[in-house]
Amino acid sequence: MDLKDLDLNLLLVFNELYRLRSVSRAGEALGLSQSAVSNALRRLRLALDDELFVRVARGMAPTHYAEELSGSIEQALGALRASLTAPAAFQPATSTRNFTIAMSDIGEIYFLPELMKRLARLAPGVSVSTVRDTTISLRSEMESGQVDLAIGFLPDLRHGFFQRRLFRQRYVCVFRRGHRLATGNFGLKEFKAAERVAIVAAGTGHGTVDATLRRAGLADGPRLSVPHFVAVGHILQSTDMIAVVPQAYAERTLKPFGLVYAPCPVRLPEFVIRQLWHSRNHREPGSQWLRGLISETFSF
The missing domain is CATH 1.10.10.10 (Winged helix-like DNA-binding domain superfamily/Winged helix DNA-binding domain)
Incomplete structure (x- = not known):
């Protein structure tokens, strides 16, 4: 039969x-x-x-x-x-699992160095792959199990997903160390006069910064728009342009690119960085372990 x-x-x-x-x-x-x-x-x-x-x-x-x-x-x-x-317990010390994490290029700069250092010590056989956190495809990829976890500022992804707060962030203005604005005289007038690099990071909340500035009449259109953060340090290093970026990104790029940052004279709302996961992974032992490690390492 x-x-x-x-x-x-x-x-x-x-x-x-x-x-x-x-x-x-x-x-x-x-x-x-x-x-x-x-x-x-x-x-x-x-x-x-x-x-x-x-x-x-x-x-x-x-x-x-x-x-x-x-x-x-x-x-x-x-x-x-x-x-x-009784789901089988995850054994990080002997596991050879690959986790796929969605994050922006800021996330890769901020999270990956320390995360990989912790994995080398606690789970030497575990590997990580990252994918971009563009929300349209990310939702279906998390629902299908292709992506285990997303980390970042992803307001469009919250509904229907579990989430855990990692930390709160503010926006700052960043520019090269020898910039005339680095003298300390940096107010709203100087901000409005400066040429800006705008980062239009599709699928994340960061893409709304430039639109917020323009709606408030606090800035003209940017001199340059880029779709991600990875080139910003290189651009600012050799020009007199400025950029409005998350503080965590600024702190990671100051030394490598000879940059400085200052509080943004324009009032912008703070935002929260979260890790988000689909319900299909909520009780999965490996996913639970990874989420716990990330919270332990990066929450403040």
Whole structure:
């Protein structure tokens, strides 16, 4: 017979009948009436074309065919119970799993150096792949399990996903160390007069900064717009342009590119960096371990 034609609940009845050798006692163990167990046995007999259990002086005795089936059925039910009740614990020290994390280029600059340092010590066989956090495809990739976790400022992704706060951020203005604004005279007038690099990071909340400035009449259009942060340090290093960036990014790029940053004279709302995951990964041990490691390392 084809397995799809069999109600797998009947195997529970088979297992209890084999164990207890009694219709009434099997019903008590399963929380079923005696007639329900008898009906299940009738369906099993039809499906398997065998009597399976026959009446004897002290209850029910299994047929030869039932004896052959009993070991496999008990083993299969035991494996299923173990899988459902106790997910296998994740063993970071011996795991060779690859985790896929969605983050922006800022996220790669800020999170990856320290995260990879921690993994080298705690989980040397674990590897990480990153993908861009563009929300349109990211939602479906997380739903399908292709992406394990997303980290960043992703306001469009919050609904329908679990999330955990890591830290709050503010925007600052960054420019090269020898810039005329580095003298300390940096107010709204100087900000409005400066040429800016605008970062239009699609799918993240950072893309709204330039639109916010223009709606408030605090800035003209940018001199240069780029779709990500990775080139900003190189651009500012050799020009008199400025950029409005998250403080975490500024702190990571000051020394390598000879930059400085100052509080932004334009009032911009702070934002929260979060890790987000789909419900399919909520109780998965490996995902739980990684989320805990990231919170422990980066939350403040």
